[in-house]
Amino acid sequence: MxxxxxxxxxxxxxxxxxxxxxxxxxxxxxxxxxxxxxxNQHRPHRGIANARPLRPLPEPITGPATLTRLHVHRHDRLSGLLHEYKNTA
Known part of the structure; x- marks a missing residue:
């Protein structure tokens, strides 16, 4: 501990x-x-397959057509000190 x-x-x-x-x-x-x-919710960890403690890993994006249409959304925390990224539809 x-x-x-x-x-x-x-x-x-x-x-x-x-x-x-x-x-x-x-x-x-x-x-x-x-x-x-x-x-605990967003940051990847160095443990088992970079899994976050409170949520399972999402499925990887492998299709070439899907990769060309990725839209990434950035969410700032603490006035921009911490950045969180996620895919949007």
């Missing part, structure tokens, strides 16, 4: 806290909740 928490703290510090000015504890809690949601 120690190594899991050390990895989470390191990632949180590198991706969030080293790039952000925190003004008060309310701002800190908001930033940490946003990062936690990003970390």
């Amino acid at each position: 120690n190594s899991i928490m050390e990895r989470w703290i390191q990632a949180c510090r590198q991706e969030l806290l080293d790039r952000t000015l925190i003004w008060n504890h309310v701002h800190l809690i908001h930033a940490l909740r946003e990062y936690e949601h990003h970390h």
Whole structure:
């Protein structure tokens, strides 16, 4: 358990806290909740097949016709500090 928490703290510090000015504890809690949601819901992990902890991997897109019609939508979190990408129809 120690190594899991050390990895989470390191990632949180590198991706969030080293790039952000925190003004008060309310701002800190908001930033940490946003990062936690990003970390658990969207960000791929180095574990089993890059699976996110709370959701299975989507089916891979392999058809050449489908690849040429991809539309990628970007969603910014924390005023653009974190970016999330997904395919749109």
